[in-house]
Amino acid sequence: MHDDARLIKAAAEGDREAWKAFIHAYGRLMYHYIHHTLSAHGHQCAQDEIQDIFQGLFAFLLDDSCRRLKTFTGKSGCKVSTWLRTITINYTVDHLRKARSYVSLDAKDDEGLTLLERLAEKANTCQDNALDQETLENLADCIEQLPAQDKGIVEMFFVRRCPPAAIAQALAISRAAFDMRKQRIIEKLKECFRKKGLKT
Amino acid sequence: MAKLSLEQNIAAAYRAWKKRVAGRRLKSACPDAQTLALFKDGLLPVKQSVYVTQHLLTCGRCMDNIIIDSTAPLAERELPQALVRAAEETVAEYQRPGLLDIVCTFRNGILEIIRTNADMLMPQPGLARGAEKKSEQASLVKFFGNVKVIVTIAREAEQGASISVMVADKKKDAPLERVRVTLSRDKKEIESYMAKRGLVAFRGLVAGAYVIDIIVARKKVCSIAVRLR
Numbered sequence: 001m002h003d004d005a006r007l008i009k010a011a012a013e014g015d016r017e018a019w020k021a022f023i024h025a026y027g028r029l030m031y032h033y034i035h036h037t038l039s040a041h042g043h044q045c046a047q048d049e050i051q052d053i054f055q056g057l058f059a060f061l062l063d064d065s066c067r068r069l070k071t072f073t074g075k076s077g078c079k080v081s082t083w084l085r086t087i088t089i090n091y092t093v094d095h096l097r098k099a100r101s102y103v104s105l106d107a108k109d110d111e112g113l114t115l116l117e118r119l120a121e122k123a124n125t126c127q128d129n130a131l132d133q134e135t136l137e138n139l140a141d142c143i144e145q146l147p148a149q150d151k152g153i154v155e156m157f158f159v160r161r162c163p164p165a166a167i168a169q170a171l172a173i174s175r176a177a178f179d180m181r182k183q184r185i186i187e188k189l190k191e192c193f194r195k196k197g198l199k200t
Numbered sequence: 201m202a203k204l205s206l207e208q209n210i211a212a213a214y215r216a217w218k219k220r221v222a223g224r225r226l227k228s229a230c231p232d233a234q235t236l237a238l239f240k241d242g243l244l245p246v247k248q249s250v251y252v253t254q255h256l257l258t259c260g261r262c263m264d265n266i267i268i269d270s271t272a273p274l275a276e277r278e279l280p281q282a283l284v285r286a287a288e289e290t291v292a293e294y295q296r297p298g299l300l301d302i303v304c305t306f307r308n309g310i311l312e313i314i315r316t317n318a319d320m321l322m323p324q325p326g327l328a329r330g331a332e333k334k335s336e337q338a339s340l341v342k343f344f345g346n347v348k349v350i351v352t353i354a355r356e357a358e359q360g361a362s363i364s365v366m367v368a369d370k371k372k373d374a375p376l377e378r379v380r381v382t383l384s385r386d387k388k389e390i391e392s393y394m395a396k397r398g399l400v401a402f403r404g405l406v407a408g409a410y411v412i413d414i415i416v417a418r419k420k421v422c423s424i425a426v427r428l429r
Contacts, residue, residue: 014419016295027279027283027287028276040267040268050283064346072233078234083234086269136212136216139216140216148250148253154210155263158207162267166270186206
């Protein structure tokens, strides 16, 4: 078993020294991702709220005899750091959802757009008569035909406007492979839109 | 009217498609954190990777996770010492053995529970925690993580009381193995037994303050403080 996985196992069994080592090895990573998740959601947090989230995350891992910590098995070479980043992001997002009692103009929705961006986009689309409902439905057929991973690229690049490097990393492909794929998607959709009667 | 660019058309078409499928299909179950982590590192088998990719199209939370992770700045912030201490305190708190506190008395042969932090009183489910229980015996239940402890206090025929302790696995609802239960008074150990099928009984107890320690596989799980008035 890998050293990191051994450390997690020992901590899950209640070993105090293992927990000290865990805090030392991964505390900074967890803190960094709490901060990043909050800023990605346009949320300004006071230091004591960040402390609450940080402590809450430890309680989350410790709860019920470290039940969640025990779910890490290191199968297929899973890295502890990647697993912890995943847990930290989910925990922080869930914290924000529970804490939110108002809709901030900077808060991002499920598609990663802020209310301001949505309103601006609505204004843009309202100005244009070329895309009526029927046309949109026709164009949606073109999206339907794309394979799942291409749809994912469309959502991340065209809708959520994520940087290309980030998308390549998210999909575990090279930047060059992403660029080629994106170009292929554009050509495919352009051709499909043309067949549906949309001038591009 | 300004014509939309190709990129805007693509985004609009995608949204229209998403609205179309939103009503049609149910969101698939979120992959566990380990599966999502493997997906991020490109270590997932093809079939599972396809499942995760399809799931991302229906789940904003998981898609968020992928995107936030891939856009994090490389340089990590310094962890403030205050947070290190806070984490260590949280760990210490969770590792402290739990305590079940019971204060009771016998009046005219009837047992009264005056105060307790038990999770349940048995066998009367309608009875709220902390409410007075008047009977010749009472059973109190408390959960310590995955361990369920049932303490039964009963009046004995002659003067005195008995305290029985049952220790079980909460999930399996079966007695735990390798359980030692010790009885102390005034910080001195009076009796100690290995539980038989999770059960130990102490008899002939007079009024006083007792502490019962429960040790499972050589690790102290909890203590029970009983004050018999």
